[in-house]
Every structure is written in structure tokens, then in C-alpha cells.
Amino acid sequence: MEFIGKKLPLEKASEMRVCPVGSVRPFVPLPAPLYILLLGNEKFLAVKGPLDFLAPAELERFRSVENFFYPPFIREVLPFREAGRALGRVLVAAASGSGVRPAPFEISDAFLRLTARLWSPDVRVEPFFISVFVTELCGPLPSTVAVQAREADLARYEQAVLKSAWAVWQALHLGYLDVDRIRALRDGVFGAVALGTEFRPPAAVEGLRPILLGGDLPLRGMALQEFSEGAASLKLEARAGRLARDLVTANHAAPSIGGSSGFHPEVAA
């Protein structure tokens, strides 16, 4: 993904966030540009762009530098990452916990409340941030497909990451709240978009055709029902209506990959 600031001066060190090389898992779409520190040149040099991933060999090569660095933009991403982790814990606990298990509609309601703070006051969100949320929930991309997709067409690979995440995001709002099934859905949509592999959406999730067959997902803020069709679109619109009515608060600014705090040169904040 296109980003500004391929090199950053050493003076930015106080704003950079340290990320130990050992903590990064392979085939995980990155939530921000990733830098290494070149002490000789007194510069931070970007080694990976947002949504790109590190293969095991690349991680091994960077092991000697010990630490990666993220720019200050990473602060915008962290709430999405934490929400993804939290939802993962909720779903795992709901599926395997002892005692009385929550009913499906209770989990669905919990998900809505958990993610309500991620929406902008006008109930829109940029798909890049949803990809971070879904990556944290579903884990790394399927390795073979990810490598093939990146080598074949980088732009298409990025669209596959964004579209698969948006499909999962919509499915979660329709009540498709099962970690294994969500992961299968993410991988299926990713392969279908990136490499054109055959994928049959599950019967429980409807309205995925615009994501699978439609044009590119925009990088701007999107409403929940965008890129859906039919009854699914109406269902998602109704859920967005409840978010706007009861749950989304207007006391925070919507994060963006554009603008002064973002990294993308074309997206307006």
C-alpha cells in the first residue's frame, strides 16, 4: 500500500514505537509501515508497507536488528487490534467455557457493544482498520495463498486483504459469531479475490456477491451495508441504525489512514 515517509530522521525516535522482531508472526498483514533503525545513517528506513506481511525467511533476516519500529500512526490502530483480541476471547469463552453459555443473540449484542467505539460518530469506518481488527481475530493469512497473491499482483493482494476483512465484518454483524467459521470465511474470500479460487459462501451468510464480484473496496470511511445486497443489506442497515441510535458516541474523532496522523498520501482524513 502506498505510504509517505519511506525514511524518517533519527529525531523521530521519541515518537516511534518499538516492536521486537520476535513478536511478529509471519503472514500477518501489517497494521502500519514497518521501519528498522540504521544507526550509521541515523535514519529509520521502511522495510514493509501497510498490509504487507513478513515471510519466515524475511523475519529470520531481520532477527539481527532485534527491533522493528512503528510510526505514531500505530496509536490509531491499537483500539481495533484490542477489540479484535477481546472479541476473540469472548467467542472462545462462549464456545468452550464452563457453566451457562450465552445465547447467540447475547453474543451478537456483546459484539455490537464491544465494537461500537470503533465507529465514527456518523457510523462509518475505513476498511483498513477493519482489516487490522479481523487480522487480530482470525490470525495469519493462509501462507501459500498469501505468497502467491503478493507475487502475482500486489494491489490485488491488498484488495483481497481488505475485502476478506470487510466480508467478515459484515458476517459478524449478521450474527455469524464462531471463530473457526469466521476464519474459514476470511480465507475463502481472500483466496477468491486474490487468486480467483472457487469459494462457496456459507448458507448462513448472505449478500457476499458484491464483495466477491464487485469493484475495488474504497479506502474511505464506509457504512456497514456498503458492498452488500438484498436482504443482507437491509439487515446490516438495521444494525447500523441501532449502533447510531444507542451505542455510538460522538465524543471521539474517527481514525483515518489519511491526513496529518495517517500515512496514505491520497486518502483525506
Next chain:
Amino acid sequence: MSSSAISLAFRSANSFGVSGLLSSSAKIFHQILTDGGGVGRVADLVAARLRDTKADPFRIHALVVFGALGAGRAFGSGSAIRFECGADDRQVALAFSFECAGFAVPEWDGIAERIASGAASSPVEELLLAFSRNADHVVLRGHPATGRVELCAVIAQNASRSLERAPVEVVLLSDELEEAPRASEYTALGDLDYARMLSHDGGADGREGPVTGEVLVHEAASAEALLVRIRSRRLQLEDSTVIRISEGAAAMPDSSRVIVVRGGAPTPSGDIRIAGAPALSEIAPQADDAEKSELELAAKALERTMTEGALDRVAHEAAEIRAEVRTPQVERWVEGLTAELQAEKARIVEVSNKLAGSIRQKEIEFRSQENALRQEIKSRDEQLRLKSLQVTQLKDRVASLQVSLERAKMGAGSADDAVAKHKIGNLEKRLRSSRAEIDTLKARLDDARSKLHHSSEHKGQTVPMSEHAELLRKCERLDRELEELKHQESPESLRSRLESAQRAALQLRERNELLEREIQKRQVELEGISQELERLRGARPGSDAA
């Protein structure tokens, strides 16, 4: 069995979802069931959601449990189930949609007949039998292309239940699925309207107001205002019947309302609400008796309501209040209120008629003015257009003249220039030769003049110089003309100059010839004179020394 109460003319049987089984005004609830967890609570919530319908809640419970738990087991499906339920004004429908791993069309042959006869030979048929016992109509849909199955049950409202089995309709969908027809509203099963639930006035035990006492939030501007407020508050509390007007909280669906509370305590049907009335922040009843203050406050509220154009709504509310509360006092109040409302309505209609008339009059005036202005603008536009047309034509003519002039200069002028230059060259050559000739002649003339002078000194004779002076003037004039010719630009003037110069040159040549002849004549004379002088010199020796 009450299948006669079922509308079998479904909107679409060839698509998945309950919207095809219900009318377009249906409200649909949906939930994905990833496993059998919490099915009992799902059934509870479904029954609660469909409480407003007249469908039997026990049947709804049974169908939800059979569908959610039995479908996967009977059809050998491990997939998540998409559950939908909805209701229109005639029937309730429930649908369970899932993928079937071992979907085989031949097994479905004759399934409806077997269910009708009560014979079940497989788990699928047992499930369908259970469905048919609790529903009024069962639809089994299959999509062989994707292996997707949907089990639907339809329950009639307002129909007595019989113990007969419902018919089962088997529908095999074509490869190209139809899009499900749209319903008026889709809601996730768990998306409860908390705002509406919390809008209830009472606490958990039904008590009106908080148990720790009310806290009045309005601040008084002065001590006097505070006393007025306390007095009005006391009046409210002491009155057996008061009207309390309160602003709605954020959780309220309406922005404000009027509540009449009898005796301060909640009564089962004693709350009278006029929805949509504007908020009144201050309550200051001035009348002594409760009824008067009640009417005044209500009138205030109504006055503002009327100005906001809610007359019809208030009238409707009043009718509802009258129907609900049958006490004589309230009846009288409502009747009075309605009469006032009608009078106010008539007054507003009269005012609006007058206003409409004056608006029409103004409109006609404005229209005539507008027409006159438009006419004037049109004529001015026409004048402007003619003027601009004239200007354009003049500009065109000027431009064409300029172009023709340029052409004349560039085309004809060039040839004339060449000819003129050539002629000037020739003229110059001839002038130069003439001048040289003149110089020679002048020299010879000077020489002759000196000789003549010398001889005149001796003989007392003079040589006439008028011819020579004239020749010199002509030469000078010719020079000037030549210089002028060089600086002439116009071909016509150049041509005339050339012609005059040619004429002058011709005259000059003639003059030159005359002069030459004269000179020859003079030379002959000079030779004669010289010979005479020689002869004279020879005749008088020693004269040279003198």
C-alpha cells in the same frame, strides 16, 4: 388443522427466507445459530418478539427447538443455521436455512405423501412430521446446485388449532436463485428497543419517582423565584389531581409529554399522555382549585401544540383519552377541550383563508410586475442585440479592408518596387554618365571661358554664361529629384516621379545636345579665334615678350 387460514399465495416460494412467505409489510427478525447453545433462550426471545401476534407461543417454542436442534442432526449438517422469523397481519413464518452435506434429490420423492400419511422412514421425515404437527403449513426448500436446504413453518393467526398434520410442500429451487422479496423491516433478534423499554416511568417496583426523593434541576434566578417555585410545587403535591409536564429524557421516544397523575400515586389506567406536546419548563398554576389549574396548564400546552400544527393529532389523542378514561370530570374536561379545539381550528381556518386570499392578490400583482419587467428586459435585449450586430458588421468591414490593403501592399507593390528599382538604377547610371559628361563639359567650358576671358582681355569680347548656369541648376534639380525618388514609398508617386524624371532626363539630353552643338560651334569659333591669334602673333614679332 387450520390450513384454510393460511395464505398459500406466497410472494415467492422460489427463494430462501421468510419474506417470500409473508406480505411486504412483514417485520422480520433474524439470528444465526452457530450451534445448539442457548436455543431455549432463543425460543423465549422469539416468542416474546412475536407476542403481539395471535400465534400460539407453545407452537413457536416447539418449532424453534425442533428446527435449531433437530435440523442439523436430521440432515447431517454441521453448518451454521440462518434463522428468520416474521409476521404479517395473517400469519407467522419461521425458517431454518443451512447446508446439507448429503443432499440427494431422490430421497425427497414422495416425502409429502409419506408425511401426510403419518409414516416417517428417516430422521428428515421424523423432523418434518414434528414440524407438521406444530405448524399450519410446512415448506421444504432445496437448492441442489449448492446443497442448501431450508425448512419453513407457517402458523396462522386467529385460527383455532387442530391436531391434524399440516401439509408439506416440497420446492426444488432452480440453479439461478431468485432474490428474496423485501420485507418492510429486518431486526436482529437481540436488538431490543432499550430506549422504549427504559421509557417506562416507574421504577423496578412500579413506584412513581425515585425512592431517594426527587431532585429538582431547575435553578431559580432569585429568592423570590425560588419561593414561587416552592409554592407551585406545593400546590402540585397538595392537589388531588395535578398535571405535571416534564421534559423527556434522552431515552424517551417523544421529546416531551403531558402526564396527568391522580392523587400522586400511580393508577393502572390513570396516566393520560398527550404525545407530541411541547415541553413547558415552568409550572406555575395561579388558580385556587385544581381543576382550573389543570385546565389552564392543559390549555397552555394545547395552545403551543396548535401553533405547531398538531391539532389533528391532539384531537385524536383526546378521543383516545375519552375512550380510555370514563370519569365524568375527565369527560367534561375532554369535551370542553375538544370544543375549544374545534373553535380554534375554525379560527385558524378562517385566518388561513384570509391569508390565502391576500397571498393570491399579491401573487397576481407580482406576476403582472414580473411580466412588465420581462417585456422591458426583452426589448432591451433586442436593442442590444441589434447594436451588437451593427458593431460586428462594422468590425468585419474594417477587417476586410485591412486585409485587402495588406494584400495590395504585399502583392502588387512588390512587382512595382522591382520595376521602380530597376528604373532608378538605370536613371542613376544615366545620371552618373550625364554628370560625368557635364563635368567634362564644365571643365572644357571653364577652359574655354578662361581662354575667352583671356582673349576678351585682349579683344574686349565676353562669352555668354547664361546657358551654362541654367545647365548647372538643372543638374542640381535633377540631383534633388533623384534623392527624392530614392525616398519615395508609394508606387504611384514613384511612378509619377519616374515619369517626370524621365521627361527631365529627356529634356536634359536635348539640352545637352544643344549645348554640345553650341560648344562645338564655340569651339569652331575658338579655333578660328586661336588661328587668328596665331596669325596675329606671327604677324607682330616680339609681342610675347611684351
